[in-house]
Amino acid sequence: xxxxxxxxxxxxxxxxxxxxxxxxxxxxxxxxxxxxxxxxxxxxxxxxxxxxxxxxxxxxxxxxxxxxxxxxxxxxxxxxxxxxxxxxxxxxxxxxxxxxxxxxxxxxxxxxxxxxxxxxxxxxxxxxxxxxxxxxxxxxxxxxxxxxxxxxxxxxxxxxxxxxxxxxxxxxxxxxxxxxxxxxxxxxxxxxxxxxxxxxxxxxxxxxxxxxxxxxxxxxxxxxxxxxxxxxxxxxxxxxxxxxxxxxxxxxxxxxxx
Amino acid sequence: xxxxxxxxxxxxxxxxxxxxxxxxxxxxxxxxxxxxxxxxxxxxxxxxxxxxxxxxxxxxxxxxxxxxxxxxxxxxxxxxxxxxxxxxxxxxxxxxxxxxxxxxxxxxxxxxxxxxxxxxxxxxxxxxxxxxxxxxxxxxxxxxxxxxxxxxxxxxxxxxxxxxxxxxxxxxxxxxxxxxxxxxxxxxxxxxxxxxxxxxxxxxxxxxxxxxxxxxxxxxxxxxxxxxxxxxx
Numbered sequence: 109x110x111x112x113x114x115x116x117x118x119x120x121x122x123x124x125x126x127x128x129x130x131x132x133x134x135x136x137x138x139x140x141x142x143x144x145x146x147x148x149x150x151x152x153x154x155x156x157x158x159x160x161x162x163x164x165x166x167x168x169x170x171x172x173x174x175x176x177x178x179x180x181x182x183x184x185x186x187x188x189x190x191x192x193x194x195x196x197x198x199x200x201x202x203x204x205x206x207x208x209x210x211x212x213x214x215x216x217x218x219x220x221x222x223x224x225x226x227x228x229x230x231x232x233x234x235x236x237x238x239x240x241x242x243x244x245x246x247x248x249x250x251x252x253x254x255x256x257x258x259x260x261x262x263x264x265x266x267x268x269x270x271x272x273x274x275x276x277x278x279x280x281x282x283x284x285x286x287x288x289x290x291x292x293x294x295x296x297x298x299x300x301x302x303x304x305x306x307x308x309x310x311x312x313x314x315x316x317x318x319x320x321x322x323x324x325x326x327x328x329x330x331x332x333x334x335x336x337x338x339x340x341x342x343x344x345x346x347x348x349x350x351x352x353x354x355x356x357x358x359x360x361x362x363x364x365x366x
Numbered sequence: 367x368x369x370x371x372x373x374x375x376x377x378x379x380x381x382x383x384x385x386x387x388x389x390x391x392x393x394x395x396x397x398x399x400x401x402x403x404x405x406x407x408x409x410x411x412x413x414x415x416x417x418x419x420x421x422x423x424x425x426x427x428x429x430x431x432x433x434x435x436x437x438x439x440x441x442x443x444x445x446x447x448x449x450x451x452x453x454x455x456x457x458x459x460x461x462x463x464x465x466x467x468x469x470x471x472x473x474x475x476x477x478x479x480x481x482x483x484x485x486x487x488x489x490x491x492x493x494x495x496x497x498x499x500x501x502x503x504x505x506x507x508x509x510x511x512x513x514x515x516x517x518x519x520x521x522x523x524x525x526x527x528x529x530x531x532x533x534x535x536x537x538x539x540x541x542x543x544x545x546x547x548x549x550x551x552x553x554x555x556x557x558x559x560x561x562x563x564x565x566x567x568x569x570x571x572x573x574x575x576x577x578x579x580x581x582x583x584x585x586x587x588x589x590x591x592x593x594x595x596x597x598x599x
Contacts, residue, residue: 296474297473300472300475303472325472328451342451343426343454352429
């Protein structure tokens with residue numbers, strides 16, 4: 109219980125013009141933990157994800173990352189090459205639109221292998237073997253390894269993106285609506301996959317979703333955002349079953365029962 | 367006198383409904399409950415008195431307004447009412463299991479894995495966990511042909527038995543049971559009564575809600591009355 113967080117933010121504030129996107133946001137994330145960030149569109153979820161992952165600089169506040177050696181780094185004060193190295197290996201990003209991180213004119217196996225090569229792997233046989241292993245883990249048939257992602261369905265593309273992200277065994281993964289826009293049946297399969305892979309690899313995840321069922325299934329803890337603020341945070345089942353903030357109560361009571 | 371594994375002091379719980387103009391519903395007040403090792407306390411009281419609310423508060427699923435919920439956890443005492451989320455998750459992993467009335471099914475995950483998952487990180491290897499889970503399901507009369515199927519399609523009674531298997535398999539020192547036999551037939555009720563009696567013999571502290579008087583008489587060491595909250599006149 110005394111270990112320190114792998115990622116922490118204090119007092120994050122950012123506005124776009126006169127629109128406040130983040131207001132004094134604090135968060136902590138520990139190894140092996142999934143933090144679900146929920147809220148409606150425009151609540152600041154994706155902005156928070158981009159600030160945490162170093163893509164967007166806050167007007168004030170600090171984001172710190174603890175490396176495997178225990179050293180703590182200010183994410184926004186890091187030299188750019190160091191941040192890029194992190195983003196290529198220790199960190200991963202799963203976008204809602206897989207085309208943002210996949211290369212559509214490179215084979216499926218190439219997409220997975222590329223991230224290994226970016227980290228320094230050079231042995232072709234090893235890279236292909238690992239790519240194959242990961243395609244299998246995300247339930248893509250081995251005989252599709254040389255096919256272009258262009259020929260894949262939406263659900264397969266998302267699984268390919270997850271394989272590409274996890275192949276380097278990142279310690280920290282940012283996910284932005286990873287199951288958004290997918291059919292329900294495909295979504296269930298993907299959720300189960302994310303859940304088991306994350307548990308097995310012990311990855312820390314910040315998961316942005318507007319879907320409370322996804323948050324409940326995957327999140328150990330939850331943060332509810334409204335107009336740039338975190339209005340309520342705690343254990344996922346606590347916040348969803350016993351919501352205290354008026355906005356959380358509204359969110360929970362607005363979910364349709366299937 | 368043995369030390370209580372689970373004890374509450376002055377526990378109070380209310381709900382504030384912001385969507386109903388801030389209406390405040392007090393449910394529990396001044397709850398002092400103590401459960402020792404090997405003891406089963408059954409909460410009694412009419413429907414709506416707050417029995418499930420008390421059980422959920424003990425588990426940390428509902429947040430207490432005031433008071434303390436003291437749990438013996440790995441040789442120390444933890445106050446669930448004031449603990450941070452990670453501590454509560456650790457207590458749930460090692461010390462306290464909760465069997466709800468309804469199984470919240472995870473899509474696509476077979477019954478066997480749902481039960482075996484409760485053993486992850488507790489000693490047994492993955493293969494051993496699957497064997498233990500299969501044995502537990504069989505003892506609850508879930509036939510092997512159903513083990514590989516996600517329980518979404520199971521009957522209510524079958525789902526409840528999967529839920530019970532998951533709750534009992536890891537041998538947590540504290541068990542919270544919400545209507546463990548509600549949708550079971552007589553044979554399966556008898557199996558569950560025996561499981562509860564075995565758990566007590568192993569020193570498990572149990573808090574249960576149970577409307578079936580026959581089952582209640584066979585598992586309860588004492589009753590703890592939960593009365594509907596009354597505003598002071």
